[in-house]
Amino acid sequence: MEYRSLGSSGLKVSALSFGSWVTFGDQVDVDRAAECMQIAYDHGVNFFDNAEAYAGGQSERMMGTIIQEKGWTRSDLVVSTKIFWGGDGPNDRGLSRKHVVEGTKAALERLQMDYVDLVYCHRPDRQTPIEETVRAMSFLIENGYAFYWGTSEWSADAIRHAHEVARREHLVPPTMEQPQYNMLHRERVEREYAPLYDDIGLGTTTWSPLASGLLTGKYNDGIPDDSRLAMENYEWLQDQVLREEQLATVRELSTVADDLGCSTAQLALAWCLLNEDVSTVITGASKPSQVEENMQALDVVDRIDDATEARIESILDNEPAARPNFRDQ
Numbered sequence: 001m002e003y004r005s006l007g008s009s010g011l012k013v014s015a016l017s018f019g020s021w022v023t024f025g026d027q028v029d030v031d032r033a034a035e036c037m038q039i040a041y042d043h044g045v046n047f048f049d050n051a052e053a054y055a056g057g058q059s060e061r062m063m064g065t066i067i068q069e070k071g072w073t074r075s076d077l078v079v080s081t082k083i084f085w086g087g088d089g090p091n092d093r094g095l096s097r098k099h100v101v102e103g104t105k106a107a108l109e110r111l112q113m114d115y116v117d118l119v120y121c122h123r124p125d126r127q128t129p130i131e132e133t134v135r136a137m138s139f140l141i142e143n144g145y146a147f148y149w150g151t152s153e154w155s156a157d158a159i160r161h162a163h164e165v166a167r168r169e170h171l172v173p174p175t176m177e178q179p180q181y182n183m184l185h186r187e188r189v190e191r192e193y194a195p196l197y198d199d200i201g202l203g204t205t206t207w208s209p210l211a212s213g214l215l216t217g218k219y220n221d222g223i224p225d226d227s228r229l230a231m232e233n234y235e236w237l238q239d240q241v242l243r244e245e246q247l248a249t250v251r252e253l254s255t256v257a258d259d260l261g262c263s264t265a266q267l268a269l270a271w272c273l274l275n276e277d278v279s280t281v282i283t284g285a286s287k288p289s290q291v292e293e294n295m296q297a298l299d300v301v302d303r304i305d306d307a308t309e310a311r312i313e314s315i316l317d318n319e320p321a322a323r324p325n326f327r328d329q
């Protein structure tokens, strides 16, 4: 495993990490989840991602139980939660000081932990002043509930604003952002956030590297029964994922993967890893065999030479004009 700095912080995160969205609680039971986490851990994954919203809190309960039962050393792990969608009451959601503090305490109880390493604002909350949220996140850190805080899917302007407020008020600034990043969705990480990497030392923990499985090629000929897109309550994902032009792109990418002697999933993950502004690629899986396969993506990175990279780019045909920190640039 390769370990990368989380932005300009001193924290090291495994380049591939593991998250529980959709899977833990809704798709896999605790035994299957434990198997997946064990394989990731055995491959050197130290960062496990979660959120208060996942499976209504059940995902945190499962992950907490698994970590307890495995007896893993807490200091070897980086565990996160994300706060925003806590419940149905008017004060059980959003980024008010009340929900940030109450939501984090409830998440810690479910995780059976004294602290999380990372806590995120899961989305921006336009109804709460940014200073209130920055104070609340800073409070979490000053009081030992978390070590670093960050955002998820905030605009670059909002992240910069939070940073400025923190500096002005002598509070703790955000360390990382959690954006979607994959071959089909790259604009924000590569272009919008580009100035923030140097200006404020922003780290990125990126999500859906396989576009919910699309970039494995598993949807090339329809929807397998045991896949995410076949799940009840996730039909909405079908509209985003199953677009004919995207499927055509994936079919072409599969020929590149064949030539490299890897799977399409491994190629897609390796492509994310090539971007040095990515601190960690958060993977997801519903089966142990997927974790095994995905962890091998680290070995594929070095097989992508300049010519292959150019071939991939011509297939994707979506390269943002500025692509600042890919290898060799």
Ligand SMILES: NC(=O)c1ccc[n+]([C@@H]2O[C@H](COP(=O)([O-])OP(=O)(O)OC[C@H]3O[C@@H](n4cnc5c(N)ncnc54)[C@H](OP(=O)(O)O)[C@@H]3O)[C@@H](O)[C@H]2O)c1
Binding pocket: 018, 019, 020, 021, 022, 023, 049, 050, 122, 152, 153, 178, 179, 206, 207, 208, 209, 210, 211, 212, 213, 214, 216, 218, 226, 227, 228, 229, 265, 282, 283, 284, 285, 286, 287, 289, 290, 291, 293, 294
């Ligand atoms: N901050 C946010 O707003 C946000 C949003 C989404 C996710 N996240 C985080 O990012 C993590 C990863 O996101 P994601 O789960 O969407 O990642 P992803 O890599 O895009 O999709 C993972 C899914 O693809 C399928 N898959 C994975 N590897 C495969 C393989 N080798 N072969 C075939 N199918 C494979 C599995 O689904 P099936 O087997 O069911 O088809 C798996 O659950 C989440 O767990 C969560 O921690 C954060």
